[in-house]
Amino acid sequence: MAKAKSGPLARRPDNSAFKQQRLPAWSPMLTANTVLPFFYFMAVICLLLGIWLLLTVQSVQEIRMDYTDSGACAHCHDLRKNVSNAALICTCKLYFHVDRPLKGDVFFYYGLQNFHQNLRRYMDSRDDAQMVGRKTNLKKPSSYCKPFATNDKGLPIAPCGAVANSIFNDSFKFQYLGSGSSDEPVPLWRKGISWYTDKNIKYRNPQMDNLSLAEVFHGTAPPPYWHRPVYELQTHDAINNGFINEDLIVWMREAAFPNFKKLYGILQRTNKPFESGLPKGNYSVEITYNFPVQYFRGRKQVVLTTLNWFGGPNKFLPIAYLITSCLVLLAAIGLTVVCKE
């Protein structure tokens, strides 16, 4: 009744393109004639991209060594089978030979297999608010951390939760055996291996207020599996200690799959002979073997790799492009043949 219009044709609908559903429209027909050019175009694009990517990936080198129970580390593996030996230190050495020099930046990873960092309850078992340095959460961790929120004595655990508790605690000494018998340590950057935003925003130590780190963390307990409290992770470097210890930060970024690798260090290319990467020769890695993997039939690895502009040594992406290209081409040819009949 509230219609503004009046008169005999008051109720006549507007004759607008929208209301009469006459909006100008592009209606593509999916027929061979329209689709085939697109198919061929796609096939060519994918083929070219695939070849280019494949060539790029070819230049990437990777050295991967399993040390779980191999050679010298076998005794450590046996030792770790018994939980009561957790305090005993066990080291072993891994020797390997590099045939082709690894050019460019070389990244040192440790790899774990069959370790499910992506379990739902495991992933939830952390307190980001604590790691960002909130004092309230330091003393009173989030309920997500349970049962690793407080220890038996009721002290709050810092960092709390299962993720931090299960930190990978093997450490590596990478050495270049060179030509002679002189062991030359391979210099690795142990900082700058985490995301910039993680190191600077997501993880902060609690405010110091002129106190030492140990005093700040006073009243908290280390996670049950840890041998050292969090403020002693890197005693000689204050900005790599506590919550902003980069090994901790790297570990806290939960891997997507049960088989993963995590960055341990990056080759320092300042001194000879590592200016252009790892020269060929013999190398050894001395491992402090702490992390038990036999409970979940896990494997531990050391991975050395170079990178290209779009990632690691994974050849899947170029292959995927090539396969897709082939499929599109096949489809296009099939369609052409059928239509020409």
Add this chain to the structure above:
Amino acid sequence: MASPEGAAAAKVKLRPRKKKKSKKESKTRSVYANILGEEDDNNPNRHYADNKIKTTKYTVLSFLPKNLFEQFHRFANVYFVFIALLNFVPVVNAFQPELALAPVVFILSVTAIKDLWEDYRRHRSDKEINHMDCLVYSRTERRYVEKFWKEVHVGDFIRLRCNEILPADVLLLSSSDPDRLCHIETATLDGETNLKQRQVVRSFFDLDCDFDPSKYNSVIECEKPNNDLNRFRGYIIHRSGRRDALYKDNLLLRGCTIRNTEEAVGIVIYAGHETKAMLNNNGPRYKRSKLERQMNVDVFWCVIILLVMCSFAAVGHGLWMFQYGDKRPVFDVLSPEGTDLSPVLSAIYLFLTMIIVFQVLIPISLFVSIEIVKICQVYFIHQDAELYDEESDSHLQCRALNITEDLGQMQYIFSDKTGTLTDNKMVFRRCTVAGVEYSHDANARRLAMYQEMDSEEEECPSRGGTLPRRDSVGSHHSVKVVLRSHSTKSHRRTGSRAEAKRASILSKHTAFSSPMEKDITPDPQLMDKVNECGSQMDFMRFHSQPMSQLPSDLGDIMDFFIALTLCNTVVVSSPDQPRHKVRMRFELKSPVKTIEDFIKRFTPSRLTSGSNSSSSSSLATNRSSTKGCSSTLSSPSAESVNADGGAEHPNAAATCQPSSANHIAVFLPVPFCRACFQGNSKGKRQKKIIYRTQNYLNQYAADGLRTLCIAKKVLSKEEYACWLQRHLEAETAIQGREELLFESALRLETNLQLLGATGIEDRLQDGVPETIDALRKAGLQIWVLTGDKQETAVNIAYACKLLDPEEEILTLNADSMEACSLLLEESLHYIQAKFLCGSAKAFHADFAPFHIYPSSPPPPPHWSSSHAAVHRLGLVIDGRTLAYALDRSLEDKFLAVARSCRSVLCCRSTPLQKSMVVKLVRNKLKVMTLAIGDGANDVSMIQVADVGVGISGQEGMQAVMASDFALPRFRNLQKLLLVHGHWCYSRLANMILYFFYKNAMFVALIFWYQFYCGFSGSAMIDQWYLIFFNLMFSAFPQLITGTLDKDVSAQTLQQLPQLYINGQNSEEYKPYMFWMNMIDAFYQSLVCFFIPYFAYADSDVDLFTWGTPVTTIAVFTILLHLGVETKTWTWMNWLSICFSVALFFTVALCYNASCPTCYSPSNPYWTMQRLLQDPTFYLLCLITPAAALLPRYFYRACQGTIFPSPVQVGRQLDRLPAKDPHGNILSLSGIQTGARPDPERKSSVAKDPRRPREESQRPDASLSVRIDLPAEGGVKYTKNSQERLSVG
């Protein structure tokens, strides 16, 4: 709403004074005048509803609880709330509980806001109505004062002026009209534009001076409020104790408009919600469409898939836990209490968790999206200018909001005849008086000319363009003058816009429908006799001779016309002065004067003497009066007064007139019924008249005319007085009034003297044959169910091409069950014998590009048995036989016969039979049925059918009230079904399938991930993306596509009705399609999962840095998938897709940048930002959607090229060179129906499918569509499309 209120009022109203009457009290309502002086709290009327209306559902306070309560009636909502609440249980929670509530809250609030908005609109309109002004008598001021409508109370006196709208149901007490009449227009109530007369209550009839409310002291007893617009009973008790009966003719209904009456005064009887108009207003109806039923099955399948997936994950998790034995790995987190969970228990917990994680599979927004899309569809149907009728200024109304897609799936149409196929505008054609036929040839010519002009008019705009209208009018005018010597006026049917406009302006003030109805060119022979009669009477009056000396044939003519005149309602008004009624009613003081008057009126001189404009003073005959009964005398059901009638007795249709000092002649329009006349067949002459008239009547019926007999009876004064008294008694009765009146009529309707009969044509509506033809080509079976006589019905059926002169007609008329059974069996055998070989040929013909029966569609798949094919047969069955055939034992046989006939015509069927037929077909054949009708007798049929369509036309609004869609004209059905039905169906079907695909694809991604996370229920897709994916990222494009996508243009759909079969066979959404979509979804999710998986395998990628690309890829794939399925791209499609992508990245970037700790446990801080710097991300986003969509895209391309569906052929037709698409399609699709299938010629045709086009246009029974595309377009289509379209 008002009835409980009324009941309460009745209980309270037991006043001590009337205690003994309490039993009667509860059935009636007493109304006292408020003027009587009792105070507010003592007012006897205080318990009645006041005139304030409130149609809102909620108040500010009750909105939230009431709305939530209503929403939880939907099972899906309960389910989603349950899942959201599950998140609050710590052991099983998967998301942040507050976040998990978001979608449910969103969905609920969208619905709530929609409800609120609707309610607010109702509130606003209520407020506006409540604040309209009217004049109410004020006791204190002793005059009428302006008051708002809402302040009007029962018992108030209201003064109404011309063109005012009635605020309440008012009993008419006084009128400025000298005849104490008041004219009202009830268009808002029942859509009838003609004026209706209402009479002042009898006891106030004789008031000479103005009505003075202060002197009123009567009490009115009447019925409780009810919704029957055509009934009002009661009586008024005066202080003297006298009682007067009250009828519906005394009641002015709320919402009507006063016309032609200067001033009227009445007392309010029912107010506000208790008015008949409000009680009739019961809002839109809710039905569940076929598509929705099908969808619900698939939702059920989704639930099963969900449960299977959850169980699988739960078992997997249990086993995964079990393999570690007692030694728990470091990454296995204990329960918060520090205790181990057994594998079984954690599997159970996990099951619940998985339900939460996979909840997206049951599409939460599906129901809301469907609702939104349907509202948009309804909006567009509403807005369609082609469904708008200029003449009546009405457009299509969708009363059921949620069955739009059913329109695209109809298989059977059941149509009423009168008013639906025909105009229900009665045009006088011929008459017979005293056994002499007056054929009115000139009149017939004149009518034919209207039709010619119609067709000319249609061509005119296309040819002439800006040719001035006036000129064309002038030319017609001159042509007409030559042909019509009697009338100088040129009338055209309202084919042109200007004329329509004028006519509708006219109808605002007068009651004309079209000039065709008004003008009559009299038969010269009859004219001579009438003139002779006139001169004779002049002579006799001059010599004061008694009338009885007139020759008997002239006497009969005179009586015949007197009867016609008297039994009519004649109102004369002038549009220039709408408030003044021109006093031209018959003064029936002397018959001589009457005749003179009559002759003056019915001779052409009337037509010439008026002014030139057709809008000048003219004669308005009530529409029903042309049928032969005056409106005051007609019975409520239109069918029962059908003039050719006889099925029902007309009620007391008598007008009495003192014809001489001692005798009273009663003139009656009666059904032709020998019994009425037999007693009187004394004279030989009368017998001859009866015999001849009978013959003429049959002839009229055969011509499709409606017939009406006119008879008279001469009563002595005593007889009359005796009858009158009993009749008055009957009239005043409250209980059983109808029966008493019927008896009273029976007493009078004996021994009548037959005068003659009239034949009136009920013209077909415009475009009915074309519409029926198109609908039939669209594969719809059309049945006509009518109450008419068999001859009339068959005739109309021929006229509207329902029956083909070429085809055989089976007529079933049986007197008994056995006979009926025998008949059915015979016809079944006959059909089988006759068409067995024919159908075998038809089978063969399927392999040829031409189909034997072009105008009948190929049978739907479930009719695969060859004998069930539809033959070129018509079935005519009458009401009595139908009653037998509908019996349980015979119904199967009847259906078998009816189903193999091309058209079925049921005549003389009662409303109940109509609905039984619809129900039978609907239930037994499991088909979608549509019933279309315009009258009260179609209501039951409309309600039974899957979709009920009402024609808002001439016979009131009952049909419209009961219908799901109301159309202005029958021809609109074509566009509604073929275009809107098709669109709605294909849009919605595609949207639902897409919805299932989309959710399955998204959820499957998470499912594949479970294999890599020990079935622990973790998701690589962040909870935010997971929850808002459906609501935001993928919501808009599909809504746009679901609302705007057009698979074939409207033009092509109308020109190739065959495309409608697509919807009838549910081609867009077959059960297997759901599974195909599911398989496609699983394939796509595999691609979208494993390409990123392998690309990132063995890297140091973390969960969300890997999960975010997967999400992004999924969004791209899903949107592109929609792109593949979208048929037309308007700027809105582009915009919505761009918007979705932009929204996803914006939300992702903002979310990932907002804060590092807020969204525990997941923490995707800065992930998206980092990904955007990663080339792998882009490489993945390129290759994955391409690989995922390749099969579907390839399939669609193959389908479009190698085996296009009819719809795709239709689309290709759309794309033909645009310079003259109209003509092109017409010439390309040479679709003819015509001569009978000639097997020999057929075979020769079949041999050479590529014969030249000219040949294909030869009128043979073949259907061929040749699409000759330009050379570069590829000539490949020709053959394929031919086959497709002809086979359907």
